[in-house]
Amino acid sequence: MPDNEALWLPAKGAAFRRGPAPYTRPKANEIVVRHRAVAVNPVDRMIPAIGGLILPWLRYPAILGSDVAGDVVEVGSAVTRFKVGDRVLGHAVGVEKARNAPSEGAFQLFTVLLDHMATPIPQTVTYEQACVLPLGLSTAACGLFQSDLLALRWPTAPGSGGGETVIVWGASTSVGSNAIQLAVAAGYRVIATASPHNFAHATRLGASAVFDYRSPTVVRDIASRLQGDRVAGALAIGVGSTGPCMEILGTLPGRRFVAVASPPIAFDTVPSGRGRLIGLARVLPRMAGATLALRRQAKRLGVQTRMIWGGALLGNEIGPMIYRDFLERALAEGRYLAAPEPLVVGEGLDQVPEALEQQRRGVSARKLVVRL
Numbered sequence: 001m002p003d004n005e006a007l008w009l010p011a012k013g014a015a016f017r018r019g020p021a022p023y024t025r026p027k028a029n030e031i032v033v034r035h036r037a038v039a040v041n042p043v044d045r046m047i048p049a050i051g052g053l054i055l056p057w058l059r060y061p062a063i064l065g066s067d068v069a070g071d072v073v074e075v076g077s078a079v080t081r082f083k084v085g086d087r088v089l090g091h092a093v094g095v096e097k098a099r100n101a102p103s104e105g106a107f108q109l110f111t112v113l114l115d116h117m118a119t120p121i122p123q124t125v126t127y128e129q130a131c132v133l134p135l136g137l138s139t140a141a142c143g144l145f146q147s148d149l150l151a152l153r154w155p156t157a158p159g160s161g162g163g164e165t166v167i168v169w170g171a172s173t174s175v176g177s178n179a180i181q182l183a184v185a186a187g188y189r190v191i192a193t194a195s196p197h198n199f200a201h202a203t204r205l206g207a208s209a210v211f212d213y214r215s216p217t218v219v220r221d222i223a224s225r226l227q228g229d230r231v232a233g234a235l236a237i238g239v240g241s242t243g244p245c246m247e248i249l250g251t252l253p254g255r256r257f258v259a260v261a262s263p264p265i266a267f268d269t270v271p272s273g274r275g276r277l278i279g280l281a282r283v284l285p286r287m288a289g290a291t292l293a294l295r296r297q298a299k300r301l302g303v304q305t306r307m308i309w310g311g312a313l314l315g316n317e318i319g320p321m322i323y324r325d326f327l328e329r330a331l332a333e334g335r336y337l338a339a340p341e342p343l344v345v346g347e348g349l350d351q352v353p354e355a356l357e358q359q360r361r362g363v364s365a366r367k368l369v370v371r372l
């Protein structure tokens, strides 16, 4: 068995610690991947601070991380799509309630991936580029295509969107960069928001028009731009994005539904370790107040909202649609870009906490990546 090593989260609220980890062999529908690059996500730095709130089921010691790219080293008995040596990317789902398994977290050298949550990487795409995709892609796909969210037509039937328009608020985030591309691939027109320095990023990915989300007139500007369009709803990404999306949809005749990626307030002020409970006690009443205010706003405007869970697709039809039927060809044909661009923080598992710290300080249309 190969030697494995992981970045462990030993207990709720504890600090990450590097150490040996077992190598786990794949079950029938699984593959094992030796990582070459992993990316970090906001949730990875939130779990040490507020894991009890967002993942109450998580068993410790845990191995976090969702985004991996590497080489297949072993395949399960029922796997036919992959063979040893294939370059793949995948959404590692170890922290999901249905899995809850350290062997399936990304922050280690070898991870077990579900066959239907992995995709071959074409030669034109590097490991560093490939690993930016999984959680952002999964979250965007759940928000856009799940039947209990925006329920858009799928990109596996191109041109099916029939010219309807979708709002993607937060186009330069990882989730937004994927949402634009998926919606466009499915035949929808996208109206997006970002900072002005990221307008070109959003249009390169396919947005028809981009607006500055900090502009005091952004709601009015987007609403007037959408007059006469058939609107299929909005994907709200970024703290504070749900309210303006509801205001826009509330003035239009189309589908009044907001799929929500982000909580209404930021949890960045809650530290991990000492001070965590005091930080939580300060933030939770604000969270409750903001949630109540959004509920009232939704009622007043006649808009429905629902939170996205980016890991839900592991157990529904969206996972295979994206990772098995859509992504491989779209990447190989250059119709789908690994966006946002990777920014390599360093090499080795020790660099993951540094990447998380850099992410806490803020990124703009970049995904922080660690080589392994």
Ligand SMILES: NC(=O)c1ccc[n+]([C@@H]2O[C@H](COP(=O)([O-])OP(=O)(O)OC[C@H]3O[C@@H](n4cnc5c(N)ncnc54)[C@H](OP(=O)(O)O)[C@@H]3O)[C@@H](O)[C@H]2O)c1
Pocket (backbone or CB within 6 Å): 041, 042, 043, 135, 136, 139, 169, 170, 171, 172, 173, 174, 175, 176, 193, 194, 195, 196, 198, 213, 237, 238, 239, 240, 241, 260, 261, 262, 263, 307, 308, 309, 310, 311, 363, 364, 365, 366
């Ligand atoms: N529900 C889920 O399952 C799920 C899964 C993944 C992520 N998320 C959430 O989705 C959000 C995005 O995550 P990510 O990893 O995609 O983020 P990210 O790439 O790290 O986000 C960085 C970007 O956020 C943009 N941004 C910041 N505040 C914004 C706002 N108020 N409105 C619009 N854009 C804003 C910045 O845009 P500019 O530089 O252009 O200003 C920046 O480019 C986070 O809140 C994250 O917690 C939720």
